[in-house]
Amino acid sequence: MVSDGERKKHALVIPFPMHAHVAAIYRFALQLASRGVIITLVVPAAEIPKMKKYEELQGLDFDFISYDETVTEVPLFPFHKIVDFASVLDQHFDPILQELKVRQTAGLPAPTCIIYDRFCTGVDVISEKLGVPYYTFFSCGAVFARYMQEAPRLLTKEGPFEVNEDGTLQRVDGPVNIPGLPPIPAPYLLADSFRTPHWRVRTGRVMQNAPAVIINTFYELEKPQIDEFRRQCAEQAAASGRKKSEVFLVGPLSDAATFKDRSFVSGAAQSVNDRAECLRWLDTQQPQSVLYICLGSWVKWDPVQVVELAVALEAAGVSFLWVLSSALEALPEGFEQRTREAGKGFIASGWVPQLQILHHASVGGFISHCGWNSCIESVSLGVPMLCWPQIAEQPLNCRYLVDEAKVGVEVGHFTFDGPALVRREEFESEIRRLMVDDEGKAIRSRVQQLKLNAHDAVAKGGASYRAVDELVEMIPF
Numbered sequence: 001m002v003s004d005g006e007r008k009k010h011a012l013v014i015p016f017p018m019h020a021h022v023a024a025i026y027r028f029a030l031q032l033a034s035r036g037v038i039i040t041l042v043v044p045a046a047e048i049p050k051m052k053k054y055e056e057l058q059g060l061d062f063d064f065i066s067y068d069e070t071v072t073e074v075p076l077f078p079f080h081k082i083v084d085f086a087s088v089l090d091q092h093f094d095p096i097l098q099e100l101k102v103r104q105t106a107g108l109p110a111p112t113c114i115i116y117d118r119f120c121t122g123v124d125v126i127s128e129k130l131g132v133p134y135y136t137f138f139s140c141g142a143v144f145a146r147y148m149q150e151a152p153r154l155l156t157k158e159g160p161f162e163v164n165e166d167g168t169l170q171r172v173d174g175p176v177n178i179p180g181l182p183p184i185p186a187p188y189l190l191a192d193s194f195r196t197p198h199w200r201v202r203t204g205r206v207m208q209n210a211p212a213v214i215i216n217t218f219y220e221l222e223k224p225q226i227d228e229f230r231r232q233c234a235e236q237a238a239a240s241g242r243k244k245s246e247v248f249l250v251g252p253l254s255d256a257a258t259f260k261d262r263s264f265v266s267g268a269a270q271s272v273n274d275r276a277e278c279l280r281w282l283d284t285q286q287p288q289s290v291l292y293i294c295l296g297s298w299v300k301w302d303p304v305q306v307v308e309l310a311v312a313l314e315a316a317g318v319s320f321l322w323v324l325s326s327a328l329e330a331l332p333e334g335f336e337q338r339t340r341e342a343g344k345g346f347i348a349s350g351w352v353p354q355l356q357i358l359h360h361a362s363v364g365g366f367i368s369h370c371g372w373n374s375c376i377e378s379v380s381l382g383v384p385m386l387c388w389p390q391i392a393e394q395p396l397n398c399r400y401l402v403d404e405a406k407v408g409v410e411v412g413h414f415t416f417d418g419p420a421l422v423r424r425e426e427f428e429s430e431i432r433r434l435m436v437d438d439e440g441k442a443i444r445s446r447v448q449q450l451k452l453n454a455h456d457a458v459a460k461g462g463a464s465y466r467a468v469d470e471l472v473e474m475i476p477f
């Protein structure tokens with residue numbers, strides 16, 4: 001039995017095991033640990049070796065509890081498989097709780113809170129069984145948190161969409177109004193929500209009942225959403241007679257904001273061979289002249305788009321560093337050699353150190369799929385974006401970054417079936433718009449201001465730094 005004097009704050013941290021989700025929650029857990037909170041990570045067994053790579057880099061010793069020995073890989077395609085996987089935790093409560101008991105007998109203090117990735121369902125049940133609060137963690141931004149807050153209203157019978165017999169929603173094209181967001185064309189509102197509304201509604205409701213919501217963002221980047229998110233937290237709590245959720249902005253949870261030249265090799269990493277070479281190549285380029293192109297840690301390239309983009313890059317005559325981890329064979333004949341010999345292009349087929357690339361003085365623009373980590377890294381390092389969303393909440397991020405924050409321009413448009421085909425002419429004109437035209441320069445200067453804000457937020461005593469302190473205060477003993 002642990003006496004009151006010996007009680008410790010102990011967070012059970014439940015990541016969703018995909019690289020971009022893990023990276024953010026892990027860095028957040030490190031911040032809690034550095035303030036004396038005991039951390040136990042709850043992850044599928046197969047993920048532990050991958051996550052330990054992060055641990056080695058940081059030299060901190062977290063405890064792990066594993067579940068589901070049968071899973072070797074999180075299924076990524078199609079998207080509903082991820083949704084199915086998100087509920088896998090539901091089937092493993094009992095072994096997790098048993099393992100916790102065993103560890104308590106061996107001297108580990110009982111958990112005093114749960115911090116979980118907003119993808120995972122079932123956290124409310126574990127929290128009730130353990131008798132401790134749960135806090136919702138967003139590896140993505142407030143724009144998505146705002147959407148999730150609205151999901152229980154938007155995606156049910158009471159909402160603006162017709163519900164089909166199988167529970168899916170009927171597609172409409174018109175704009176949807178969500179306070180705090182610009183009117184959003186329906187496909188940009190997470191096309192997958194129309195196929196899996198139940199999951200979105202369930203995760204939205206669980207979040208609404210959390211006493212704390214933790215978001216990987218900073219105030220200046222998403223002011224309108226954050227203000228509205230907080231207002232809605234108060235309103236929804238008043239309507240249901242419970243205490244309102246406290247909102248903690250702890251971003252950017254990336255070394256980008258502290259300008260450290262460090263990169264992480266995760267389970268998603270294929271090869272580190274291109275690393276030094278691509279940076280050396282950047283050294284040969286003019287300041288702000290290179291367009292960096294990368295679609296995050298798991299999105300696959302469409303071979304048709306590889307051709308259209310390659311032709312556009314040559315026509316625009318802009319230097320580029322292109323991370324092409326799939327569909328390399330679709331490149332036009334001789335393209336790689338031609339552009340390399342002309343000193344215009346570098347193609348990396350493996351994992352690259354994105355932060356160091358964005359930090360490099362010759363990088364002047366970023367074709368990004370608008371995964372939230374890429375967005376916040378780009379902003380924190382002062383690089384404007386060509387936004388080309390592919391899946392998940394990326395279209396929503398794109399609309400906000402282009403229409404409100406004005407830190408990028410969009411290429412193509414998003415449909416219920418995914419990104420519309422972008423022709424070479426459109427790629428070429430949008431590349432020029434960002435890299436050559438005056439519009440690009442205006443965007444670059446706006447991003448520079450946000451870069452300073454990001455830096456201030458995470459500096460000692462800054463808003464994000466203090467938010468972590470305040471959350472630690474809130475965690476019970």
Ligand SMILES: O=c1ccn([C@@H]2O[C@H](COP(=O)(O)OP(=O)(O)O[C@H]3O[C@H](CO)[C@@H](O)[C@H](O)[C@H]3O)[C@@H](O)[C@H]2O)c(=O)[nH]1
Nearest residue numbers: 020139140296297298351352354371372373374392393394
């Ligand atoms: O060669 C590479 C490729 C990627 N990265 C890093 O990998 C991360 C990629 O994260 P992100 O830009 O968020 O993209 P995804 O991997 O696609 O992220 C998933 O998770 C995000 C956070 O929840 C969501 O916003 C996205 O929609 C979802 O696809 C970033 O930190 C990059 O710096 C590298 O360092 N090197």
